[in-house]
Amino acid sequence: MSFLDVISCGFGAVVLFYTIISAQSGLERIKESADLAAEARRLEERVLDGYKYLAELRNALTTTDEDKVRAAGLASRVIEKIAATRVELARNEFDTLARRESLERLKADLKSLEEDTRRLKAQAENTNTGTQVRSVAGDGDRQYLTGLKVGGKRILVLVDASASMLDETLVNIIRMRNMSPDRKMRSEKWQQAIGTVDWVSAQLPADSQYQVYAFNTRAWSLVEGSDGRWLPARDSKSMGQALQALRRTAPADGTSLFHAFAVLQRLSPAPDNVILITDGLPTQGERPPAFKKLADSGDREDNMEKAVRSLPKQPPPINVVLLPMEGDPAAPTYFWRLARATGGAFLSPPRDWP
Numbered sequence: 001m002s003f004l005d006v007i008s009c010g011f012g013a014v015v016l017f018y019t020i021i022s023a024q025s026g027l028e029r030i031k032e033s034a035d036l037a038a039e040a041r042r043l044e045e046r047v048l049d050g051y052k053y054l055a056e057l058r059n060a061l062t063t064t065d066e067d068k069v070r071a072a073g074l075a076s077r078v079i080e081k082i083a084a085t086r087v088e089l090a091r092n093e094f095d096t097l098a099r100r101e102s103l104e105r106l107k108a109d110l111k112s113l114e115e116d117t118r119r120l121k122a123q124a125e126n127t128n129t130g131t132q133v134r135s136v137a138g139d140g141d142r143q144y145l146t147g148l149k150v151g152g153k154r155i156l157v158l159v160d161a162s163a164s165m166l167d168e169t170l171v172n173i174i175r176m177r178n179m180s181p182d183r184k185m186r187s188e189k190w191q192q193a194i195g196t197v198d199w200v201s202a203q204l205p206a207d208s209q210y211q212v213y214a215f216n217t218r219a220w221s222l223v224e225g226s227d228g229r230w231l232p233a234r235d236s237k238s239m240g241q242a243l244q245a246l247r248r249t250a251p252a253d254g255t256s257l258f259h260a261f262a263v264l265q266r267l268s269p270a271p272d273n274v275i276l277i278t279d280g281l282p283t284q285g286e287r288p289p290a291f292k293k294l295a296d297s298g299d300r301e302d303n304m305e306k307a308v309r310s311l312p313k314q315p316p317p318i319n320v321v322l323l324p325m326e327g328d329p330a331a332p333t334y335f336w337r338l339a340r341a342t343g344g345a346f347l348s349p350p351r352d353w354p
Contacts, residue, residue: 148200148203148275148319148321148345148347149273149317149319149345150200150203150204150205150273150275151205151208151273152205152208152271152272152273152316153207153208153209153272154208154209154210154211154230154267154269154270154271154272154273155204155208155209155210155211155233155271155272155273155274155275156210156211156213156263156264156267156271156273156274156275156316157197157200157201157210157211157212157213157274157275157277158213158214158215158219158260158263158274158275158276158277158278159193159196159197159212159213159214159215159246159277159278160193160214160215160216160255160260160277160278160279161214161215161216161249161251161252162215162216162217162251162252162253162254162255162283163177163216163251163252163253163254164251164255164279164280164283164325165187165189165190165193165251165279165323166184166187166189166190166251167187167188167189168189168323168324168325168326169326170326170327177252181250182250184250184251184252185247185248185249185250187251189279189323189324190251192323192349192351192353193277193323194243194246194247195353196277196321196323196349196353197212197242197243197246197277198243200275201239201242201243204233205233206233206234207233207234208233209230209231209232209233210230210231210233210239211223211226211229211230211231211263211267211271212239212242212246213260213263214246214249215255215256215257215259215260215263216251216252216253216254216255216256217253217254217255217256217259217284217288218256218259219259219260219262219263222241222242222243222245222246222249223238223241223242223245224241224245226238227266228266228267228268229267230267254282254283254284254288254295255278255280255281255282255283255284256282256283256284256285256286256303256307257278257282257303257304257307258282258284258285258286258303258306258307258310259286260276260307261307261308261310261311262310264311264312264315264316265312270312270316271316272316272317273316273317273319274315274316274317274318274319274342274344275319275321276318276319276320276321276335277321277323278320278321278322278323278335279322279323279324279325279328279331280300280322280325280328280331281297281300281301281303281304281328281330281331281334282300282303282304282307283295283299283300283303284303285302285303285306285307286306286310297328297330300328300330301330301334304334308338311342315342316342317339317342317343317344317345318338318339318342318344319339319344319345319346319347320335320336320338320339320344320345320346320347321347321348321349322335322346322347322348323348323349324348324351332346332348
């Protein structure tokens with residue numbers, strides 16, 4: 001009996017031991033199951049988040065595809081518009097070129113008509129007047145120069161191109177002297193001087209010869225390459241060159257009548273009629289002054305007397321066309337004496353002439 005009790009107690013101890021061990025193992029499995037369930041839930045949440053992000057990405061991709069389609073459509077329209085613009089530009093360039101060609105043709109036709117008109121006018125003048133090679137048209141109430149005899153076989157025209165020809169007043173002369181050459185050439189007084197030369201050129205006898213010189217501190221022929229020789233009055237081309245050169249001349253520097261009168265010695269044979277277009281007594285003599293200073297009335301009168309003494313012993317008639325000039329009251333007297341002594345005429349035209 002005692003042995004059985006011992007065996008039973010040992011068996012019970014073994015069963016109890018296994019029971020305890022089994023219970024611990026169950027607890028551990030329960031714990032592991034709970035951890036796995038929690039991990040599964042986390043994974044499920046991540047999967048759900050992934051599905052959500054995937055849906056957003058699909059939506060963004062759909063929007064991007066739509067934008068791409070719209071951009072492609074817009075690019076096609078832009079390309080079409082560029083092509084249409086190029087076609088329109090080419091058409092406009094063609095039209096512009098055609099218009100230019102048409103304009104050039106019209107200009108050529110107009111030039112031809114003008115030449116025909118001038119030729120017809122010249123024929124009419126030769127028929128009616130017989131002595132004038134050019135004409136100057138004017139208004140009905142226009143006052144022409146009278147008393148000026150544009151006659152002779154060799155006619156010399158001397159036109160003053162000094163700075164004083166820019167205006168009538170000293171203040172405006174000083175102001176305009178610093179302006180651009182284009183503005184100087186458009187001054188009212190200079191345009192009147194050019195108009196006077198134009199008028200004189202229209203009165204030249206058809207069988208005469210002429211020469212046109214401009215002068216300031218020097219003298220030069222307005223027809224290039226003709227210095228020292230006479231030009232036929234019938235040569236309208238050379239007269240046109242002279243007038244064109246005068247229109248391109250900007251008045252500048254001082255005035256030296258000594259160099260202007262020296263032209264009479266350079267021409268051979270000598271002129272038999274001189275037309276002097278100026279506005280006052282000279283500010284310089286044969287050489288410029290050693291010291292720059294404003295020439296006063298005494299200096300100007302002295303320069304005038306020296307220039308007159310430089311004339312030939314038997315000078316041709318000198319006809320003076322005196323334009324207005326402020327601050328030079330002795331000029332009319334001196335130039336009237338010069339014209340009177342040589343058998344010429346002295347004239348002072350109105351401001352609206354020619």
